[in-house]
Structure formats: structure tokens, C-alpha cells
Amino acid sequence: MINKGLSRLGAxxxxxxxxxxxxVLYLIADFLFVVIYYITGYRRKVVQENLRNAFPEKTEKERHDIEKKYFRYLADLIVESIKMISASKETIVKHVWPTNPEVIDNYFAEGKSIIGAVGHYCNWELAGQRFGFFTENRRIIVYKPLTNDYFDQFFIKMRSRFGATLVAMKDTARAMVKYKNEISFSVLVADQTPVKHEAHYFTEFLNQPTAVFLGIEKLAKLTNSVVIFCDVKRVKRGYYTYTFVPLVENPKETAPHEITEAHVKYLESMIKREPEYWLWSHRRWKFKPEDIV
Structure with a gap:
């Protein structure tokens, strides 16, 4: 009861x-950056290790510059995500916009459903809110539930308030079958870390063997959906664009792991382009292929 009360108060x-x-939120972000970077040193060792392994060709100074830019952006990401709790449709449209919406319109006109791969890159929460009213067709966002039930429901409500259907990762296949007769646009995060017993496939990602989910590939083949990557770019503080990049149009004709490799490599190219906008404080490489028995 106490925990639920504290959760309500926090929300x-x-x-x-x-x-x-x-x-005002960006003033808070400026202060927050000082706290997490200089005072608490929040996960700086994790970030430094990840950058060292991902970019061995860069100098210490280059990696340090990326690290500092990352934490500055992380502070912005936190306050921007909080803003999404109550931001109006007009505010979201003003701050994030698609560069080529005709790509989606054309696939829908052909009667094709779409699976959009995204990464923990730039403000995925803001992009998800914008996605909620991008089309009148069914919009599905696959998410990883939070351990705190109250906050899980709180964020489900936030993410779905513009019409998106939220589906927990474990229920994805069931939901896809349920909506298979509808033209839909589903979004899945491509860089979630599998738990150890679900790490069935490793690929080279950012210069190291990396366990990846095969969910996007399996679902694309199951529903014969076009696979695109949602390439997000930060224009300036608080403003973003996203571009739809077609990866695979006929998933059932692809070789095993071809779709997975396509979206992993595209995300990697985005990260290398502007590395400070990826979630480096996440413990992405928890285990290696030799750890899997």
C-alpha cells in the first residue's frame, strides 16, 4: 500500500x-546534467566501457567528447519525455515531423501492413507519441513492461492517448494474429537486450558480438509486412524529424536472419553518424556467445 501511494505521488x-x-524544463535539464555527470557520475563507467568497445579506433578525447554530449542529451531526453505526459497534439506535431509520409501512404494504398524498427535513439518517446496519430489505420507499439505495475499503467496511458494500441512484448505474436486482417503499422524497438535464455542469435554490432531479438523478422514473415526503419534526427533542442527507410518489401522471400541483419546494420549506421543520441548508459552487452550453454 505504501509503495502504491509513493508511486501515485511520483506520477x-x-x-x-x-x-x-x-x-523551464530545459533549465532543469541543464541542472540535471551537472548532477548526473559531475556530482553522481551516473553510469559513467558503463558509458565509457561501451564507447571504448564500440569505437576502439577513436581517441580517448573523441570518446570523452561523445560521453559528455551523451549525458547532456540524456538530461534533455528525460525532461522531454516528462513533457510528453501532458503535451497536446499541436505541441507534438510542432516538435517532430515526418520527412516522407508518402512512403507509408503508398504501402497502405497497396494493402500492405508495415513493421517499423526503431532504436533507443534520439527521443523515441516523442516519436512514439507522434506515431499515435499518424494514420487512421491500426497503430501498434510493442513495449517492455515496467516492473512497477502502477508506473507501467501510467506510461501505457501516456503512450496510447493518441490512439496507439500498446502490446507487451510477450503478447506480440498473439496480437499480430488478432489484427492480421487489418492494415496496420507496428513499431518495435530493435535494440532491446534479450535475457540470457532468449539469446538465440548473435551478430556483430558496434564492433562486438551482440545478442538480438529475432522478433521483427519472425513477425514480418508471419504477417508478410513491409519492414522499414524509422530514422530519427535531432534538428535542434526539442525538435526532430524522422524518415521512413524501406528495408524489406517481401519478407517471405528473404533468407534466415536477413531481415535482422538489415535493421541491425541500419541502426549501427545511425549511431555512427551521431553517436551521442544513442542510449549508451544501458548495459547492452551483458553476456557473450560463449556464455550461452
């Missing part, structure tokens, strides 16, 4: 923060 506080204008 209410986040809602109140979300009502603040962007300029």
Missing part, C-alpha cells in the same frame, strides 16, 4: 512537471 509530481513550458 502526480511528474504530471505537474510536464505542465511546465519547454524553456
Amino acid at each position: 502526480f509530481f511528474l504530471y505537474l512537471l510536464s505542465l511546465l513550458p519547454f524553456w
